Amino acid sequence: xxxxxxxxxxxxxxxxxxxxxxxxxxxxxxxxxxxxxxxxxxxxxxxxxxxxxxxxxxxxxxxxxxxxxxxxxxxxxxxxxxxxxxxxxxxxxxxxxxxxxxxxxxxxxxxxxxxxxxxxxxxxxxxxxxxxxxxxxxxxxxxxxxxxxxxxxxxxxxxxxxxxxxxxxxxxxxxxxxxxxxxxxxxxxxxxxxxxxxxxxxxxxxxxxxxxxxxxxxxxxxxxxxxxxxxxxxxxxxxxxxxxxxxxxxxxxxxxxxxxxxxxxxxxxxxxxxxxxxxxxxxxxxxxxxxxxxxxxxxxxxxxxxxxxxxxxxxxxxxxxxxxxxxxxxxxxxxxxxxxxxxxxxxxxxxxxxxxxxxxxxxxxxxxxxxxxxxxxxxxxxxxxxxxxxxxxxxxxxxxxxxxxxxxxxxxxxxxxxxxxxxxxxxxxxxxxxxxxxxxxxxxxxxxxxxxxxxxxxxxxxxxxxxxxxxxxxxxxxxxxxxxxxxxxxxxxxxxxxxxxxxxxxxxxxxxxxxxxxxxxxxxxxxxxxxxxxxxxxxxxxxxxxxxxxxxxxxxxxxxxxxxxxxxxxxxxxxxxxxxxxxxxxx
Amino acid sequence: xxxxxxxxxxxxxxxxxxxxxxxxxxxxxxxxxxxxxxxxxxxxxxxxxxxxxxxxxxxxxxxxxxxxxxxxxxxxxxxxxxxxxxxxxxxxxxxxxxxxxxxx
Numbered sequence: 001x002x003x004x005x006x007x008x009x010x011x012x013x014x015x016x017x018x019x020x021x022x023x024x025x026x027x028x029x030x031x032x033x034x035x036x037x038x039x040x041x042x043x044x045x046x047x048x049x050x051x052x053x054x055x056x057x058x059x060x061x062x063x064x065x066x067x068x069x070x071x072x073x074x075x076x077x078x079x080x081x082x083x084x085x086x087x088x089x090x091x092x093x094x095x096x097x098x099x100x101x102x103x104x105x106x107x108x109x110x111x112x113x114x115x116x117x118x119x120x121x122x123x124x125x126x127x128x129x130x131x132x133x134x135x136x137x138x139x140x141x142x143x144x145x146x147x148x149x150x151x152x153x154x155x156x157x158x159x160x161x162x163x164x165x166x167x168x169x170x171x172x173x174x175x176x177x178x179x180x181x182x183x184x185x186x187x188x189x190x191x192x193x194x195x196x197x198x199x200x201x202x203x204x205x206x207x208x209x210x211x212x213x214x215x216x217x218x219x220x221x222x223x224x225x226x227x228x229x230x231x232x233x234x235x236x237x238x239x240x241x242x243x244x245x246x247x248x249x250x251x252x253x254x255x256x257x258x259x260x261x262x263x264x265x266x267x268x269x270x271x272x273x274x275x276x277x278x279x280x281x282x283x284x285x286x287x288x289x290x291x292x293x294x295x296x297x298x299x300x301x302x303x304x305x306x307x308x309x310x311x312x313x314x315x316x317x318x319x320x321x322x323x324x325x326x327x328x329x330x331x332x333x334x335x336x337x338x339x340x341x342x343x344x345x346x347x348x349x350x351x352x353x354x355x356x357x358x359x360x361x362x363x364x365x366x367x368x369x370x371x372x373x374x375x376x377x378x379x380x381x382x383x384x385x386x387x388x389x390x391x392x393x394x395x396x397x398x399x400x401x402x403x404x405x406x407x408x409x410x411x412x413x414x415x416x417x418x419x420x421x422x423x424x425x426x427x428x429x430x431x432x433x434x435x436x437x438x439x440x441x442x443x444x445x446x447x448x449x450x451x452x453x454x455x456x457x458x459x460x461x462x463x464x465x466x467x468x469x470x471x472x473x474x475x476x477x478x479x480x481x482x483x484x485x486x487x488x489x490x491x492x493x494x495x496x497x498x499x500x501x502x503x504x505x506x507x508x509x510x511x512x513x514x515x516x517x518x519x520x521x522x523x524x525x526x527x528x529x530x531x532x533x534x535x536x537x538x539x540x541x542x543x544x545x546x547x548x549x550x551x552x553x554x555x556x557x558x559x560x561x562x563x564x565x566x567x568x569x570x571x572x573x574x575x576x577x578x579x580x581x582x583x584x585x586x587x
Numbered sequence: 588x589x590x591x592x593x594x595x596x597x598x599x600x601x602x603x604x605x606x607x608x609x610x611x612x613x614x615x616x617x618x619x620x621x622x623x624x625x626x627x628x629x630x631x632x633x634x635x636x637x638x639x640x641x642x643x644x645x646x647x648x649x650x651x652x653x654x655x656x657x658x659x660x661x662x663x664x665x666x667x668x669x670x671x672x673x674x675x676x677x678x679x680x681x682x683x684x685x686x687x688x689x690x691x
Contacts, residue, residue: 573598
């Protein structure tokens, strides 16, 4: 594809510079969303408006908003990049991001809507002691929100710097400022519409990019894959599972965290309170799952397309992680106009996700901590909204500061941590409170803290943090030493190899080969000794999900059985009635 | 029979029992199917990479692993569709029936 490669070469000069088209599209998006926020502000008075958009969002709208809340710029740019550089392994990763949604539908969405009011803590605390449960659930929510916010903010700064040529700090301040404005003035109504608009733009932009890509392959996926296999250095291996999944238990652990973490994300759970009833909640999951699944299929197609039409060299030349594969492909196929549009969409994508997170954090702070714990359930609507707004500003400023503080740090582990905590601290307590009659206050509180603490500690001790971050320099030194030895061996063997002149006596050739083998063998113990110096993680798995989640379930069950609570058991009947048929559900 | 029943009476009601039993069995069955689908896929990657690396046949480079991965995404969505179909066609009418009995 010489023509495409030429275009891609030209792309090298455009990305990373201030792009007027991108800025124009972005300003347009900001004006529209701020207009909506102004409109929403007039409709945001009560707690029900602020947290739940007055429960006026339809099932279909909420499905789009859920998709907008969930599809991050990191997954759009990151998965396309991973596919373009690693091929099939990127596809494996994208599947993991979808499979939590059916679990949300079958186990969580309807009971959550029927039993709760604004936060998932409402459901856990339904028949248990309010204060300890709300304190624990708020801790789980806030840790998830903060870790995910830091990951999103640092990603935002890096991506916006790459795409718009803006300084990192300015990008974070703009993101944080807009996010605070949406949530502070427009609450859930503005946040919902920002998410809906973003979902439509992102799905539309990705669809167009895929159509333009497939057009180059006569709309045949077979053609695309054939060329992907021949255009990349990995060859046929590009279409096969590779090194991403090495240990089965590691894969299983990450899979569990992704699957059940999705069902424990506070900003996702909160969205089920924006619809009028359980039927609409259920419909919104169906719509969201469809759009998100479609989106991942598009993203994977974009990744394979970029590998062929842009080329891996150009992609990794601009960003080693491959994050610019999608924008580069857009520029190659649709010129500067399309690149500008897609860059603005990526910015909008980040804004929609961080706004949802901030609102979820503010609600945990205000509804659970302030009203539930400090005021023991006695607070006026006015006070609650006021505290939620103060929390919004507080969280927003914290996110901006932490984002700047973590500049240049590897924050990829934070996404894994977010899902591991959500799967361990939030999901087990939520599901047991819905399904298990004998669940008690002590069981719930210990389950939440166990999941939270075990997930955090194990992740710190895991290779992801212990080796890659804490002992980064030692690990790098070992890798360098091994490389030096290997290069020395290579140089030596190449020198010997030179003696192999054409027409040489076969016996002599065998001697030379033996000499090469001897050099290689001599180096083996050296390499082995060097590798033994490699810092080892105390906990072997990259994602702690499997242990932290089972620990949370185990402790929750054990403690509940040891502390029977007749009052909570008696209330289970009423909970069951409300859970299944929605009598008494908040309207 | 009075028009309004106590919580306990409704829970003992045959219609409510059948409603909650049906809902539980559908939810649990579909959850297990989803777990089998996804962790089956993960197990293939972990234990049988050569199976996924097989070519689809013919001249193409496309491997069996690609439709299996995309199929996992599509089937996950189909499962949510099955649940919606069941809930809209059966569950909602059962709920209405029980609600009528409560008088709510």
